[in-house]
Amino acid sequence: AQSVTxxxxxxxxxxxxxxxLRCNYSSSVSVYLFWYxxxxxxxxxxxxxxxxxxxxxxxxxxxxxxxxxxxxxxHLRKPSVHISDTAEYFCAVKNAGNNRKLIWGLGTSxxxxx
Amino acid sequence: xxxVSQSPSNKVTEKGKDVELRCDPISGHTALYWYRQxxxxxxxxxxxxxGNSAPDKSGLPSDRFSAERTGGSVSTLxxxxxxxxxxxxxxxxxxxxxxxxxxxxxxxxxxxx
Numbered sequence: 284a285q286s287v288t289x290x291x292x293x294x295x296x297x298x299x300x301x302x303x304l305r306c307n308y309s310s311s312v313s314v315y316l317f318w319y320x321x322x323x324x325x326x327x328x329x330x331x332x333x334x335x336x337x338x339x340x341x342x343x344x345x346x347x348x349x350x351x352x353x354x355x356x357x358h359l360r361k362p363s364v365h366i367s368d369t370a371e372y373f374c375a376v377k378n379a380g381n382n383r384k385l386i387w388g389l390g391t392s393x394x395x396x397x
Numbered sequence: 398x399x400x401v402s403q404s405p406s407n408k409v410t411e412k413g414k415d416v417e418l419r420c421d422p423i424s425g426h427t428a429l430y431w432y433r434q435x436x437x438x439x440x441x442x443x444x445x446x447x448g449n450s451a452p453d454k455s456g457l458p459s460d461r462f463s464a465e466r467t468g469g470s471v472s473t474l475x476x477x478x479x480x481x482x483x484x485x486x487x488x489x490x491x492x493x494x495x496x497x498x499x500x501x502x503x504x505x506x507x508x509x510x
Contacts, residue, residue, distance in 0.1 A: 319501075326503040327488065373440065383453060384430060385499060387440040 289388035306374035313379040401502035422491030
């Protein structure tokens with residue numbers, strides 16, 4: 284069975300500071316990895332994904348994540364955050380190669396303060 | 398349509414009543430998913446459709462929950478005899494066969510009084 288652990292439920296940070304949101308997963312098979320963002324009162328939006336190839340993936344809004352197979356991690360980073368980045372961030376994993384369900388972490392609430 | 402559409406956006410019902418939640422996926426997307434988002438419990442997979450068939454119903458929490466999809470498009474999630482613990486945001490997503498990106502609707506917020 285697969286599982287996803289987001290190590291921080293809440294991350295407060297000041298504007299223009301760097302941020303890292305941590306995600307670890309467990310799986311016995313190859314996986315695809317995703318980060319989704321949910322802004323207040325809005326639906327989920329794909330931020331970035333890792334399917335194959337380069338382990339450093341870049342997404343929208345200046346976010347990037349690095350897939351580390353040996354550490355089974357997919358941490359999300361941004362070098363300088365904005366107030367508008369305040370949102371809930373979800374890490375998710377699915378079996379590679381079939382079009383099936385996503386397994387989700389519990390989410391990390393990022394609060395960017397002025 | 399341009400995106401995944403869900404209706405209603407909000408639903409308030411009394412305990413014991415039945416409710417139907419609708420999802421209209423992105424045109425041409427063959428796969429459709431239902432998830433439930435509860436406070437403090439994150440996102441929970443409910444059911445997955447490929448075309449009109451549901452190869453994975455493993456997430457449905459009880460036999461009060463059912464879903465169908467007709468014409469390979471619109472899907473309806475039905476909850477019978479609603480309970481207060483059914484209160485949550487119900488999210489629908491769709492994806493194109495062969496791709497692995499799921500696109501989400503804005504959800505239906507269900508409140509059972």
